[in-house]
Amino acid sequence: MIDPRLLRDDPERVRAAQAKRGLSDEVVDLALAADTARRQAIAAYEEKRAAQKQLGALIPKATGDEKQALLAQTKTLSGEVKDAEAARVAAEAAWDAAIRAIPNPAADEAPAGGEDDYVVLETIGTRPEFDFEPRDHVELGQMLGAIDLERGAKVSGSRFYFFTGIGARLHRALVNMAMDLAADNGFIEVVPPSLVKPRAMEGTGFLGQAADDVYRIEGQDLYLVGTSEVPMAAFHSDEILDAAALPLRYAAYSPCFRKEAGSHGKDTRGIFRVHWFDKVEMFVYTTLEESYAEHQRLLAWEKEFMDKLELHYRVIDVAAGDLGLSAQRKFDCEAWIASQGRFRELTSTSNCTDFQSRRLDTRTRVEGDTVPVATLNGTLCSTNRPIIALLETHQQADGSVRVPQALQPYLGGLEVLKPLS
Template structure:
């Protein structure tokens, strides 16, 4: 339920149409919104005029002589009916406008590739895939090393659940401690947010649109389980005016995340690549809109720093417009090499949501003249459970053990994970 800037729509509708086409979405929605905006403004004006007329008429009734009063009262009654009808028409126009506004995704940034899931552009490739003879996959490694237990996870909770056990739990906690340290050293405030949020917060971040079926809902309490701490962090400053005079506000949220994975039957059913519950450290930034693109690059640089620390080969891709999600104006993914799949798989995403989320959540800041303006928001992964897949598979050794990246050794307590 996030929304685009109406100023952009009014001043440059062609840019919004081009964005819709690049996303593979209907450019006709732009004209529908323009018409709904015009109809809403006309309805507001009509209702305002009638209310003003009604106010004047009621003053005349008060001043009228007994002879004049019946005719004036009859006219006032007729006006009251017109006002009631105009207010109903205004409400209908407001609802039509809101629906038309919510139907349009964020306007993409110039340079974003057009197309769908397979139309990304590779921006950089870092490191060489390891030369492994008959590599084991992360499930075989994890189970032989006592790092996780898929079978008992399924027994307790169903498919796509797991226990992280012993050194596997230490490996994840070490990874997250490293992410937290990286974040805090770079000016982020560490947050452990609630993972159940109200509908307006989930909607405000754009997660109840096309991907609403991915979200777990607790119906008895009308709350949603978050799929990323981006959601509570975006809601943290809802309906506030921020002080951004000293620069962007950066938060790092450590939370458990929940995803139904409704559209992924048969995909990545083995192991911990695509699961219903996982942990994540997520960077979230509030800044002035003109700072957003530079801040996006900084988020990407911090992600690269984390991937360098776990010593895995990876590539950076510029996601195509049709694969962005409604809130993002641009998104970069870092994908790590997974030896047994002979391909790169997503470990991090970072999105520039420009003013799209903040407009819906009413997050503003004061510009240099003191006037409130809509802030920009960005988000980016700094570590998640899925990273264990890349660590295990890339650092496996011929004897079935796994070398622990040196940056994680202090947290795990050993430099090699050996079979039990």
């Protein structure tokens, strides 16, 4: 959640941030009113409690009728204290809900607007050109015996699939290459749980605007994660981190599950938009001051991975209205998908500043004071979309696919993926 001091001291800045995202500033008014009501409820409760303590101190010294009168007064005041406490608890809950509804204010550098208002920061590599009619990843996957969509749908339904044969090997190779890149840069490898409690999901902002895209386990207080950002953000919840140990960098490999709510009719062919995929996610804890430079480092590692795959891609600065609840700024790396004739997102990295850590109570000590840390996340490799880009970018006329040099050692030296027949 945002720093409450920002709301109290500079509400106009929060209103401007809402406008930049294309959102109503009604939440600002609601939060300010809730803050006032909370303060008043706390003051009223403390006043009643003080009166109760003063009255309690008089009773042992009183006798006779005076004591009886004080006891009767105490009984009445006790009821008033309970009512004031209930009002305080309700007011604090209303305040908490109101402040949590306000997204992280976007960075000044982030473009204003919605999904189509991104800014292209750079374009890297050469767009693939073919002297034959290029195939899409579905046809190539079938020819290579790499992707089985028909049996995926039979077993699990639409937007599911099997990686088979060389597809399964390619999946494993991508994960291993990503984890090696992370390890070489000092990341701690993690295999986190894919089921989390509500606090972890809510603490990362995924039970707000993204709630419809989350799978909940019926009858249990557990959610399937859509990214290992969720368990990693909660990993150090309720802890005070040693400032000397920062930044703490983790590379987490996990399956991810998404309902893809609102995507009806979008990307229905192939494995671009699916309900399950595996992913290597970078997650960092650092100081707020250092988070901006760390964000650039995460982007650089993502670009390094894209370069290893020899892809044509661009980096975009995502517009404020297309940021998630927690993100202050986000960069996407979008690869050229030949069959679609456009760039599509493969990776993204977000600076969530101290938004998630305030919700999850993750702090560090600075000059004797405890302050929230900053959290950042970045996809190093999902397993479905890079396979799409690889197959379509490096395809050859006979349906074979050239293996990028950096990936060859992870496929036993294989230089070309060949059709089955």
